[in-house]
Amino acid sequence: MSDGAAPGGIQRWAVKIEYDGTPFFGWQRQKNGLSVQELLEDAAARVAGGRVVPSITAGRTDARVHASGQVAHLDFPAELPLVERAVREGISFHMKPHPVAVLAAARVPLTWNARFSAVKRRYCYRILNRPARPALDVNRVWHVKFPMDLGAMREAAGHLLGTHDFTSFRATSCQAKHAVRTLERFEIVREGEVIAFYVEARSFLHHQVRNLVGTIQLVGCGKWSPERVRVALEARDRKEGGPTAPAEGLYLTTVDYDPDPFGGPESGV
Amino acid sequence: MSDGAAPGGIQRWAVKIEYDGTPFFGWQRQKNGLSVQELLEDAAARVAGGRVVPSITAGRTDARVHASGQVAHLDFPAELPLVERAVREGISFHMKPHPVAVLAAARVPLTWNARFSAVKRRYCYRILNRPARPALDVNRVWHVKFPMDLGAMREAAGHLLGTHDFTSFRATSCQAKHAVRTLERFEIVREGEVIAFYVEARSFLHHQVRNLVGTIQLVGCGKWSPERVRVALEARDRKEGGPTAPAEGLYLTTVDYDPDPFGGPESGV
Numbered sequence: 001m002s003d004g005a006a007p008g009g010i011q012r013w014a015v016k017i018e019y020d021g022t023p024f025f026g027w028q029r030q031k032n033g034l035s036v037q038e039l040l041e042d043a044a045a046r047v048a049g050g051r052v053v054p055s056i057t058a059g060r061t062d063a064r065v066h067a068s069g070q071v072a073h074l075d076f077p078a079e080l081p082l083v084e085r086a087v088r089e090g091i092s093f094h095m096k097p098h099p100v101a102v103l104a105a106a107r108v109p110l111t112w113n114a115r116f117s118a119v120k121r122r123y124c125y126r127i128l129n130r131p132a133r134p135a136l137d138v139n140r141v142w143h144v145k146f147p148m149d150l151g152a153m154r155e156a157a158g159h160l161l162g163t164h165d166f167t168s169f170r171a172t173s174c175q176a177k178h179a180v181r182t183l184e185r186f187e188i189v190r191e192g193e194v195i196a197f198y199v200e201a202r203s204f205l206h207h208q209v210r211n212l213v214g215t216i217q218l219v220g221c222g223k224w225s226p227e228r229v230r231v232a233l234e235a236r237d238r239k240e241g242g243p244t245a246p247a248e249g250l251y252l253t254t255v256d257y258d259p260d261p262f263g264g265p266e267s268g269v
Numbered sequence: 270m271s272d273g274a275a276p277g278g279i280q281r282w283a284v285k286i287e288y289d290g291t292p293f294f295g296w297q298r299q300k301n302g303l304s305v306q307e308l309l310e311d312a313a314a315r316v317a318g319g320r321v322v323p324s325i326t327a328g329r330t331d332a333r334v335h336a337s338g339q340v341a342h343l344d345f346p347a348e349l350p351l352v353e354r355a356v357r358e359g360i361s362f363h364m365k366p367h368p369v370a371v372l373a374a375a376r377v378p379l380t381w382n383a384r385f386s387a388v389k390r391r392y393c394y395r396i397l398n399r400p401a402r403p404a405l406d407v408n409r410v411w412h413v414k415f416p417m418d419l420g421a422m423r424e425a426a427g428h429l430l431g432t433h434d435f436t437s438f439r440a441t442s443c444q445a446k447h448a449v450r451t452l453e454r455f456e457i458v459r460e461g462e463v464i465a466f467y468v469e470a471r472s473f474l475h476h477q478v479r480n481l482v483g484t485i486q487l488v489g490c491g492k493w494s495p496e497r498v499r500v501a502l503e504a505r506d507r508k509e510g511g512p513t514a515p516a517e518g519l520y521l522t523t524v525d526y527d528p529d530p531f532g533g534p535e536s537g538v
Binding site: 019066092133134 | 403
Protein backbone atom coordinates (compact mmCIF):
# COMPACT_ATOMS: atom_id res chain seq x y z
CA MET A 1 0.00 0.00 0.00
CA SER A 2 2.75 2.49 0.76
CA ASP A 3 5.63 1.31 -1.40
CA GLY A 4 5.07 4.09 -3.93
CA ALA A 5 4.11 1.81 -6.83
CA ALA A 6 0.89 2.31 -8.76
CA PRO A 7 0.31 -1.20 -10.10
CA GLY A 8 -3.21 -0.60 -11.30
CA GLY A 9 -2.65 2.49 -13.42
CA ILE A 10 -3.37 6.08 -12.61
CA GLN A 11 -6.19 8.58 -12.33
CA ARG A 12 -5.30 12.17 -13.22
CA TRP A 13 -6.60 15.20 -11.31
CA ALA A 14 -6.18 18.86 -12.22
CA VAL A 15 -5.87 21.31 -9.33
CA LYS A 16 -6.00 25.11 -9.34
CA ILE A 17 -3.93 26.64 -6.55
CA GLU A 18 -3.13 29.98 -5.00
CA TYR A 19 0.10 30.74 -3.17
CA ASP A 20 2.16 33.48 -1.64
CA GLY A 21 5.56 32.72 -3.13
CA THR A 22 7.54 34.50 -0.41
CA PRO A 23 8.59 31.50 1.70
CA PHE A 24 9.25 29.12 -1.20
CA PHE A 25 12.27 28.27 -3.31
CA GLY A 26 9.97 28.42 -6.33
CA TRP A 27 7.73 25.80 -7.87
CA GLN A 28 10.26 23.13 -8.70
CA ARG A 29 11.45 20.60 -6.13
CA GLN A 30 14.83 21.67 -4.67
CA LYS A 31 17.37 20.06 -2.43
CA ASN A 32 18.09 23.21 -0.46
CA GLY A 33 14.64 24.50 0.46
CA LEU A 34 10.89 24.01 0.39
CA SER A 35 9.21 24.24 -3.02
CA VAL A 36 5.52 24.42 -3.87
CA GLN A 37 5.87 21.18 -5.85
CA GLU A 38 7.26 19.29 -2.87
CA LEU A 39 4.53 20.65 -0.60
CA LEU A 40 1.79 19.78 -3.12
CA GLU A 41 3.07 16.29 -3.89
CA ASP A 42 3.63 15.48 -0.22
CA ALA A 43 0.10 16.66 0.64
CA ALA A 44 -1.32 14.62 -2.24
CA ALA A 45 0.64 11.58 -1.00
CA ARG A 46 -1.04 12.02 2.42
CA VAL A 47 -4.43 12.02 0.67
CA ALA A 48 -3.29 8.88 -1.19
CA GLY A 49 -2.37 7.05 2.00
CA GLY A 50 1.35 7.33 1.47
CA ARG A 51 1.50 6.50 -2.24
CA VAL A 52 3.72 8.63 -4.49
CA VAL A 53 1.71 11.23 -6.43
CA PRO A 54 3.79 12.99 -9.11
CA SER A 55 2.77 16.37 -10.51
CA ILE A 56 3.23 18.44 -13.66
CA THR A 57 2.58 22.17 -13.55
CA ALA A 58 1.50 24.76 -16.12
CA GLY A 59 4.21 27.17 -15.00
CA ARG A 60 7.37 26.59 -12.98
CA THR A 61 7.36 29.87 -11.10
CA ASP A 62 10.62 31.21 -9.65
CA ALA A 63 11.37 31.71 -5.97
CA ARG A 64 9.13 34.44 -4.42
CA VAL A 65 6.80 34.60 -7.45
CA HIS A 66 3.12 34.37 -6.48
CA ALA A 67 0.12 32.65 -8.04
CA SER A 68 -3.59 33.29 -7.74
CA GLY A 69 -4.52 30.63 -10.32
CA GLN A 70 -1.65 28.20 -10.91
CA VAL A 71 -2.68 24.84 -12.39
CA ALA A 72 -1.03 21.44 -12.01
CA HIS A 73 -2.07 17.84 -12.56
CA LEU A 74 -1.51 15.00 -10.12
CA ASP A 75 -1.40 11.30 -10.95
CA PHE A 76 -3.04 9.26 -8.19
CA PRO A 77 -3.25 5.46 -8.12
CA ALA A 78 -6.33 4.46 -10.12
CA GLU A 79 -7.85 2.31 -7.41
CA LEU A 80 -8.26 5.12 -4.84
CA PRO A 81 -11.90 6.17 -4.40
CA LEU A 82 -11.31 9.92 -4.82
CA VAL A 83 -13.99 12.59 -5.10
CA GLU A 84 -13.54 16.29 -5.89
CA ARG A 85 -14.07 17.56 -2.37
CA ALA A 86 -11.62 15.09 -0.81
CA VAL A 87 -8.91 16.02 -3.30
CA ARG A 88 -9.47 19.76 -2.93
CA GLU A 89 -9.91 19.94 0.83
CA GLY A 90 -7.55 17.08 1.67
CA ILE A 91 -4.59 18.56 -0.17
CA SER A 92 -5.32 22.05 1.18
CA PHE A 93 -5.46 20.65 4.71
CA HIS A 94 -2.16 18.80 4.44
CA MET A 95 -0.40 21.93 3.09
CA LYS A 96 -1.17 23.85 6.30
CA PRO A 97 0.19 26.12 7.66
CA HIS A 98 1.98 27.14 4.47
CA PRO A 99 0.36 29.92 2.40
CA VAL A 100 -0.93 27.62 -0.34
CA ALA A 101 -4.59 26.75 -0.96
CA VAL A 102 -6.35 24.51 -3.46
CA LEU A 103 -9.11 26.53 -5.13
CA ALA A 104 -10.55 23.77 -7.33
CA ALA A 105 -9.97 20.16 -8.35
CA ALA A 106 -11.28 18.16 -11.30
CA ARG A 107 -10.75 14.65 -12.68
CA VAL A 108 -9.24 14.88 -16.15
CA PRO A 109 -8.45 12.29 -18.84
CA LEU A 110 -4.91 10.94 -19.09
CA THR A 111 -4.54 12.80 -22.39
CA TRP A 112 -4.92 16.09 -20.51
CA ASN A 113 -1.70 17.72 -19.36
CA ALA A 114 -1.44 20.83 -17.16
CA ARG A 115 1.59 21.99 -19.11
CA PHE A 116 0.92 20.96 -22.69
CA SER A 117 -2.85 21.42 -22.77
CA ALA A 118 -2.62 25.05 -21.65
CA VAL A 119 -3.70 27.46 -24.38
CA LYS A 120 -2.86 30.67 -22.55
CA ARG A 121 -0.96 31.85 -19.48
CA ARG A 122 -1.82 35.14 -17.83
CA TYR A 123 0.51 37.04 -15.56
CA CYS A 124 0.19 40.28 -13.64
CA TYR A 125 3.22 42.27 -12.53
CA ARG A 126 2.72 44.95 -9.85
CA ILE A 127 4.90 48.00 -9.24
CA LEU A 128 4.18 50.15 -6.19
CA ASN A 129 4.96 53.59 -7.56
CA ARG A 130 5.20 56.07 -4.68
CA PRO A 131 7.94 57.59 -2.53
CA ALA A 132 7.10 55.56 0.61
CA ARG A 133 8.27 51.97 0.85
CA PRO A 134 5.59 49.25 0.97
CA ALA A 135 4.11 48.27 4.33
CA LEU A 136 0.88 46.39 3.50
CA ASP A 137 2.48 45.17 0.24
CA VAL A 138 5.85 44.02 1.53
CA ASN A 139 7.03 41.09 -0.66
CA ARG A 140 4.09 41.64 -3.02
CA VAL A 141 5.30 44.46 -5.28
CA TRP A 142 8.38 46.00 -6.84
CA HIS A 143 8.85 49.38 -5.18
CA VAL A 144 9.78 52.11 -7.68
CA LYS A 145 10.07 55.52 -5.97
CA PHE A 146 10.21 57.84 -8.93
CA PRO A 147 7.17 58.89 -10.99
CA MET A 148 6.73 56.71 -14.07
CA ASP A 149 5.52 57.80 -17.51
CA LEU A 150 2.60 55.55 -18.38
CA GLY A 151 2.34 56.81 -21.96
CA ALA A 152 5.98 56.06 -22.74
CA MET A 153 5.69 52.59 -21.18
CA ARG A 154 2.60 51.83 -23.27
CA GLU A 155 4.41 52.92 -26.41
CA ALA A 156 7.31 50.59 -25.56
CA ALA A 157 4.90 47.73 -24.80
CA GLY A 158 3.40 48.22 -28.25
CA HIS A 159 6.73 47.26 -29.83
CA LEU A 160 6.66 43.95 -27.94
CA LEU A 161 3.12 42.83 -28.77
CA GLY A 162 2.73 40.08 -31.34
CA THR A 163 5.12 37.39 -32.59
CA HIS A 164 8.84 38.03 -32.14
CA ASP A 165 12.11 36.34 -31.34
CA PHE A 166 12.46 37.30 -27.66
CA THR A 167 16.12 36.27 -27.25
CA SER A 168 16.90 39.71 -25.78
CA PHE A 169 14.41 39.05 -22.97
CA ARG A 170 15.01 35.40 -22.07
CA ALA A 171 17.23 34.18 -19.27
CA THR A 172 20.59 33.01 -20.54
CA SER A 173 19.80 29.73 -18.76
CA CYS A 174 16.48 29.33 -20.65
CA GLN A 175 16.17 25.83 -22.08
CA ALA A 176 13.44 26.42 -24.69
CA LYS A 177 14.39 25.25 -28.19
CA HIS A 178 13.73 28.63 -29.76
CA ALA A 179 12.81 32.10 -28.56
CA VAL A 180 9.87 32.91 -30.82
CA ARG A 181 6.77 33.67 -28.76
CA THR A 182 3.54 35.57 -29.36
CA LEU A 183 2.61 38.24 -26.80
CA GLU A 184 -1.15 38.50 -27.06
CA ARG A 185 -1.58 41.20 -24.42
CA PHE A 186 0.76 43.66 -22.72
CA GLU A 187 -1.46 46.17 -20.99
CA ILE A 188 -0.26 48.72 -18.42
CA VAL A 189 -2.82 50.15 -16.01
CA ARG A 190 -2.55 52.55 -13.08
CA GLU A 191 -4.54 51.22 -10.11
CA GLY A 192 -4.14 53.81 -7.34
CA GLU A 193 -0.47 53.77 -6.33
CA VAL A 194 0.12 50.51 -8.21
CA ILE A 195 1.11 50.20 -11.86
CA ALA A 196 -0.10 46.81 -13.05
CA PHE A 197 1.21 45.04 -16.15
CA TYR A 198 -1.14 42.43 -17.64
CA VAL A 199 0.73 40.03 -19.91
CA GLU A 200 -0.69 37.06 -21.83
CA ALA A 201 0.71 34.45 -24.20
CA ARG A 202 0.31 30.76 -24.96
CA SER A 203 3.72 30.25 -23.37
CA PHE A 204 6.64 32.28 -22.08
CA LEU A 205 10.42 31.98 -22.00
CA HIS A 206 12.28 31.75 -18.69
CA HIS A 207 12.26 35.18 -16.97
CA GLN A 208 10.49 36.69 -19.99
CA VAL A 209 7.84 38.65 -18.08
CA ARG A 210 10.34 39.92 -15.51
CA ASN A 211 12.83 40.91 -18.22
CA LEU A 212 10.13 42.73 -20.20
CA VAL A 213 8.92 44.60 -17.11
CA GLY A 214 12.47 45.40 -16.00
CA THR A 215 13.14 46.90 -19.44
CA ILE A 216 9.85 48.83 -19.65
CA GLN A 217 10.56 50.25 -16.20
CA LEU A 218 13.65 51.96 -17.65
CA VAL A 219 11.33 53.60 -20.18
CA GLY A 220 8.89 54.61 -17.43
CA CYS A 221 11.68 56.31 -15.49
CA GLY A 222 12.99 58.10 -18.60
CA LYS A 223 16.29 56.21 -18.84
CA TRP A 224 15.35 54.53 -22.13
CA SER A 225 13.24 55.78 -25.03
CA PRO A 226 10.37 53.53 -26.14
CA GLU A 227 12.24 53.16 -29.43
CA ARG A 228 15.23 51.63 -27.67
CA VAL A 229 13.02 48.72 -26.59
CA ARG A 230 12.28 47.98 -30.24
CA VAL A 231 15.99 48.13 -31.04
CA ALA A 232 16.77 45.81 -28.12
CA LEU A 233 14.12 43.33 -29.30
CA GLU A 234 15.53 43.29 -32.83
CA ALA A 235 19.09 42.76 -31.56
CA ARG A 236 18.15 39.23 -30.36
CA ASP A 237 20.86 39.53 -27.76
CA ARG A 238 20.22 39.28 -24.02
CA LYS A 239 22.91 41.89 -23.39
CA GLU A 240 20.77 44.46 -25.25
CA GLY A 241 17.68 43.83 -23.07
CA GLY A 242 17.07 45.55 -19.74
CA PRO A 243 17.43 44.08 -16.25
CA THR A 244 15.25 41.41 -14.65
CA ALA A 245 12.46 42.87 -12.48
CA PRO A 246 12.29 41.46 -8.93
CA ALA A 247 10.36 38.22 -8.44
CA GLU A 248 8.07 39.51 -5.70
CA GLY A 249 5.98 41.70 -8.06
CA LEU A 250 5.00 38.80 -10.33
CA TYR A 251 1.73 36.81 -10.15
CA LEU A 252 0.66 33.87 -12.32
CA THR A 253 -3.05 34.72 -12.35
CA THR A 254 -4.74 32.30 -14.76
CA VAL A 255 -4.00 29.38 -17.03
CA ASP A 256 -6.55 28.80 -19.78
CA TYR A 257 -7.61 25.42 -21.15
CA ASP A 258 -10.22 24.60 -23.75
CA PRO A 259 -12.47 23.33 -22.33
CA ASP A 260 -11.91 24.57 -18.76
CA PRO A 261 -11.46 21.40 -16.65
CA PHE A 262 -12.81 23.24 -13.61
CA GLY A 263 -16.11 23.85 -15.35
CA GLY A 264 -16.02 27.63 -15.37
CA PRO A 265 -18.43 29.21 -17.86
CA GLU A 266 -15.41 30.57 -19.73
CA SER A 267 -11.71 30.54 -19.02
CA GLY A 268 -10.25 33.47 -17.10
CA VAL A 269 -10.98 37.16 -17.50
CA MET B 270 20.64 67.24 23.96
CA SER B 271 19.47 63.74 24.81
CA ASP B 272 17.93 64.10 28.26
CA GLY B 273 14.39 64.01 26.88
CA ALA B 274 13.41 67.54 27.93
CA ALA B 275 12.06 70.06 25.41
CA PRO B 276 12.92 73.34 27.11
CA GLY B 277 12.19 75.55 24.13
CA GLY B 278 8.65 74.46 23.38
CA ILE B 279 7.42 72.12 20.68
CA GLN B 280 6.70 71.92 17.00
CA ARG B 281 3.87 69.62 15.96
CA TRP B 282 3.95 67.38 12.90
CA ALA B 283 1.12 65.31 11.47
CA VAL B 284 2.08 62.01 9.82
CA LYS B 285 0.02 59.66 7.69
CA ILE B 286 1.13 56.05 8.00
CA GLU B 287 0.43 52.62 6.56
CA TYR B 288 0.99 49.38 8.43
CA ASP B 289 0.41 45.67 8.34
CA GLY B 290 -0.94 45.08 11.85
CA THR B 291 0.00 41.39 11.96
CA PRO B 292 3.23 41.62 13.99
CA PHE B 293 2.05 44.32 16.40
CA PHE B 294 0.31 44.34 19.75
CA GLY B 295 -1.90 47.13 18.39
CA TRP B 296 -1.35 50.87 18.26
CA GLN B 297 -0.94 51.63 21.94
CA ARG B 298 2.35 51.21 23.76
CA GLN B 299 2.42 47.89 25.66
CA LYS B 300 4.75 46.33 28.16
CA ASN B 301 4.52 42.86 26.66
CA GLY B 302 5.10 43.42 22.96
CA LEU B 303 5.90 45.83 20.15
CA SER B 304 3.26 48.44 19.35
CA VAL B 305 3.05 50.82 16.39
CA GLN B 306 3.16 53.76 18.82
CA GLU B 307 6.42 52.61 20.36
CA LEU B 308 7.96 52.01 16.93
CA LEU B 309 6.82 55.43 15.66
CA GLU B 310 7.91 57.37 18.75
CA ASP B 311 11.27 55.62 18.89
CA ALA B 312 11.88 56.34 15.19
CA ALA B 313 10.87 59.98 15.70
CA ALA B 314 13.24 60.17 18.68
CA ARG B 315 16.07 58.99 16.38
CA VAL B 316 15.18 61.79 13.96
CA ALA B 317 15.20 64.16 16.94
CA GLY B 318 18.69 63.13 18.03
CA GLY B 319 17.49 61.19 21.04
CA ARG B 320 14.89 63.62 22.37
CA VAL B 321 11.52 62.27 23.49
CA VAL B 322 8.81 62.72 20.84
CA PRO B 323 5.33 61.89 22.16
CA SER B 324 2.48 61.05 19.80
CA ILE B 325 -1.32 61.16 19.70
CA THR B 326 -3.20 59.08 17.13
CA ALA B 327 -6.56 59.39 15.39
CA GLY B 328 -7.39 55.74 16.09
CA ARG B 329 -5.92 53.30 18.58
CA THR B 330 -6.19 50.19 16.43
CA ASP B 331 -6.24 46.77 18.10
CA ALA B 332 -3.62 44.07 17.69
CA ARG B 333 -3.51 42.71 14.09
CA VAL B 334 -5.71 45.52 12.71
CA HIS B 335 -4.20 47.17 9.61
CA ALA B 336 -4.06 50.75 8.41
CA SER B 337 -3.57 52.23 4.96
CA GLY B 338 -4.07 55.84 6.13
CA GLN B 339 -3.67 56.13 9.90
CA VAL B 340 -2.87 59.63 11.17
CA ALA B 341 -0.93 60.71 14.26
CA HIS B 342 0.75 63.86 15.45
CA LEU B 343 4.22 64.07 16.92
CA ASP B 344 5.57 66.81 19.18
CA PHE B 345 9.22 67.54 18.37
CA PRO B 346 11.40 70.04 20.20
CA ALA B 347 10.81 73.46 18.62
CA GLU B 348 14.44 74.22 17.97
CA LEU B 349 15.07 71.28 15.62
CA PRO B 350 15.42 72.36 11.97
CA LEU B 351 12.94 69.85 10.54
CA VAL B 352 11.65 69.77 6.98
CA GLU B 353 8.88 67.58 5.52
CA ARG B 354 11.17 65.19 3.69
CA ALA B 355 13.42 64.58 6.70
CA VAL B 356 10.43 63.82 8.93
CA ARG B 357 8.76 61.53 6.40
CA GLU B 358 11.82 59.64 5.18
CA GLY B 359 13.70 59.72 8.48
CA ILE B 360 10.91 58.14 10.49
CA SER B 361 10.22 55.58 7.76
CA PHE B 362 13.89 54.67 7.68
CA HIS B 363 14.16 54.17 11.43
CA MET B 364 11.07 51.93 11.47
CA LYS B 365 12.76 49.40 9.15
CA PRO B 366 12.40 46.47 8.80
CA HIS B 367 8.94 46.54 10.35
CA PRO B 368 5.97 46.77 7.95
CA VAL B 369 5.19 50.42 8.68
CA ALA B 370 5.75 53.32 6.27
CA VAL B 371 5.21 57.08 6.55
CA LEU B 372 3.17 58.19 3.52
CA ALA B 373 3.11 61.92 4.27
CA ALA B 374 4.18 64.46 6.89
CA ALA B 375 3.08 68.05 7.48
CA ARG B 376 3.81 70.73 10.07
CA VAL B 377 0.58 71.65 11.88
CA PRO B 378 -0.32 74.32 14.46
CA LEU B 379 -0.34 73.35 18.14
CA THR B 380 -4.13 73.74 18.13
CA TRP B 381 -4.35 70.84 15.68
CA ASN B 382 -4.83 67.39 17.19
CA ALA B 383 -4.78 64.07 15.30
CA ARG B 384 -7.50 62.71 17.56
CA PHE B 385 -9.75 65.67 18.28
CA SER B 386 -9.47 67.50 14.97
CA ALA B 387 -10.59 64.44 12.97
CA VAL B 388 -13.99 64.95 11.36
CA LYS B 389 -14.38 61.45 9.94
CA ARG B 390 -12.82 58.01 10.26
CA ARG B 391 -13.14 55.49 7.45
CA TYR B 392 -12.70 51.76 7.87
CA CYS B 393 -12.86 48.84 5.49
CA TYR B 394 -13.53 45.30 6.68
CA ARG B 395 -12.72 42.43 4.30
CA ILE B 396 -14.25 38.94 4.33
CA LEU B 397 -12.81 36.33 1.97
CA ASN B 398 -15.96 34.43 1.03
CA ARG B 399 -15.02 31.18 -0.68
CA PRO B 400 -14.52 27.56 0.31
CA ALA B 401 -10.68 27.63 0.08
CA ARG B 402 -8.70 29.14 2.93
CA PRO B 403 -6.69 32.30 2.16
CA ALA B 404 -3.16 31.94 0.80
CA LEU B 405 -2.28 35.35 -0.67
CA ASP B 406 -4.55 37.01 1.94
CA VAL B 407 -3.37 35.19 5.08
CA ASN B 408 -3.74 37.59 8.05
CA ARG B 409 -5.53 40.12 5.81
CA VAL B 410 -9.11 38.86 5.75
CA TRP B 411 -11.73 37.03 7.76
CA HIS B 412 -12.31 33.72 6.00
CA VAL B 413 -16.01 32.80 5.79
CA LYS B 414 -16.53 29.56 3.86
CA PHE B 415 -20.26 29.57 3.33
CA PRO B 416 -22.04 31.66 0.71
CA MET B 417 -23.29 34.96 2.13
CA ASP B 418 -26.52 36.77 1.25
CA LEU B 419 -25.54 40.27 0.24
CA GLY B 420 -29.12 41.54 0.07
CA ALA B 421 -29.93 40.43 3.61
CA MET B 422 -26.69 41.98 4.93
CA ARG B 423 -27.49 45.28 3.23
CA GLU B 424 -30.96 45.27 4.76
CA ALA B 425 -29.43 44.73 8.21
CA ALA B 426 -26.86 47.47 7.62
CA GLY B 427 -29.72 49.84 6.82
CA HIS B 428 -31.00 49.46 10.38
CA LEU B 429 -27.63 50.62 11.72
CA LEU B 430 -27.13 53.72 9.57
CA GLY B 431 -27.67 57.07 11.25
CA THR B 432 -27.59 58.15 14.90
CA HIS B 433 -28.16 55.45 17.52
CA ASP B 434 -27.09 54.30 20.96
CA PHE B 435 -24.65 51.53 19.98
CA THR B 436 -24.33 49.95 23.45
CA SER B 437 -25.14 46.53 21.94
CA PHE B 438 -22.08 46.81 19.69
CA ARG B 439 -19.43 48.33 21.95
CA ALA B 440 -16.81 46.38 23.86
CA THR B 441 -17.74 45.97 27.51
CA SER B 442 -14.35 47.53 28.26
CA CYS B 443 -15.15 50.63 26.14
CA GLN B 444 -14.34 53.80 28.07
CA ALA B 445 -16.37 56.33 26.03
CA LYS B 446 -18.75 58.43 28.15
CA HIS B 447 -21.79 57.49 26.10
CA ALA B 448 -22.58 55.13 23.23
CA VAL B 449 -24.42 57.46 20.85
CA ARG B 450 -22.66 57.56 17.49
CA THR B 451 -23.68 58.45 13.94
CA LEU B 452 -22.91 55.88 11.24
CA GLU B 453 -22.67 57.92 8.06
CA ARG B 454 -21.93 55.00 5.73
CA PHE B 455 -22.23 51.24 5.98
CA GLU B 456 -21.86 49.92 2.47
CA ILE B 457 -21.34 46.26 1.56
CA VAL B 458 -19.75 45.45 -1.80
CA ARG B 459 -18.71 42.20 -3.44
CA GLU B 460 -15.23 42.55 -4.97
CA GLY B 461 -14.44 39.20 -6.58
CA GLU B 462 -14.18 36.66 -3.76
CA VAL B 463 -14.02 39.42 -1.15
CA ILE B 464 -17.00 41.03 0.55
CA ALA B 465 -15.92 44.51 1.64
CA PHE B 466 -17.69 46.58 4.29
CA TYR B 467 -17.10 50.33 4.06
CA VAL B 468 -17.94 52.07 7.33
CA GLU B 469 -17.66 55.78 8.15
CA ALA B 470 -18.38 57.95 11.17
CA ARG B 471 -16.91 60.94 12.99
CA SER B 472 -15.88 58.54 15.74
CA PHE B 473 -16.39 54.94 16.78
CA LEU B 474 -16.75 53.01 20.02
CA HIS B 475 -14.22 50.36 21.01
CA HIS B 476 -14.70 47.25 18.81
CA GLN B 477 -17.71 48.88 17.15
CA VAL B 478 -16.82 48.06 13.54
CA ARG B 479 -15.81 44.48 14.39
CA ASN B 480 -18.97 43.94 16.44
CA LEU B 481 -21.16 45.33 13.65
CA VAL B 482 -19.47 43.13 11.03
CA GLY B 483 -19.58 40.07 13.30
CA THR B 484 -23.31 40.59 13.72
CA ILE B 485 -24.03 41.27 10.04
CA GLN B 486 -22.09 38.12 9.16
CA LEU B 487 -24.72 36.12 11.07
CA VAL B 488 -27.32 37.69 8.80
CA GLY B 489 -25.24 36.90 5.71
CA CYS B 490 -25.03 33.24 6.69
CA GLY B 491 -28.76 33.03 7.44
CA LYS B 492 -28.44 32.56 11.20
CA TRP B 493 -30.06 35.93 11.99
CA SER B 494 -32.80 37.84 10.18
CA PRO B 495 -32.02 41.46 9.26
CA GLU B 496 -34.80 42.44 11.66
CA ARG B 497 -32.99 40.82 14.57
CA VAL B 498 -30.15 43.31 14.10
CA ARG B 499 -32.61 46.16 14.62
CA VAL B 500 -33.94 44.45 17.75
CA ALA B 501 -30.39 43.94 19.04
CA LEU B 502 -29.57 47.62 18.43
CA GLU B 503 -32.66 48.77 20.34
CA ALA B 504 -31.90 46.47 23.27
CA ARG B 505 -28.84 48.61 24.16
CA ASP B 506 -27.29 45.52 25.70
CA ARG B 507 -23.98 44.04 24.54
CA LYS B 508 -25.33 40.55 25.22
CA GLU B 509 -27.94 41.06 22.48
CA GLY B 510 -25.31 41.99 19.83
CA GLY B 511 -23.43 39.44 17.75
CA PRO B 512 -19.82 38.32 18.12
CA THR B 513 -16.69 40.38 17.43
CA ALA B 514 -15.29 39.80 13.93
CA PRO B 515 -11.56 38.89 13.84
CA ALA B 516 -9.08 41.78 13.89
CA GLU B 517 -7.18 40.75 10.76
CA GLY B 518 -9.99 41.75 8.36
CA LEU B 519 -10.09 45.38 9.56
CA TYR B 520 -8.33 48.34 7.91
CA LEU B 521 -8.31 51.97 9.05
CA THR B 522 -8.23 53.49 5.57
CA THR B 523 -8.59 57.26 5.96
CA VAL B 524 -8.98 59.95 8.60
CA ASP B 525 -10.49 63.20 7.36
CA TYR B 526 -9.59 66.67 8.59
CA ASP B 527 -10.86 70.03 7.41
CA PRO B 528 -8.64 71.32 5.96
CA ASP B 529 -6.50 68.30 5.06
CA PRO B 530 -3.08 68.94 6.68
CA PHE B 531 -1.40 66.88 3.98
CA GLY B 532 -2.66 69.22 1.30
CA GLY B 533 -4.74 66.74 -0.67
CA PRO B 534 -7.29 68.32 -3.00
CA GLU B 535 -10.05 66.75 -0.92
CA SER B 536 -10.02 64.33 1.98
CA GLY B 537 -10.18 60.64 1.17
CA VAL B 538 -12.57 58.76 -1.06
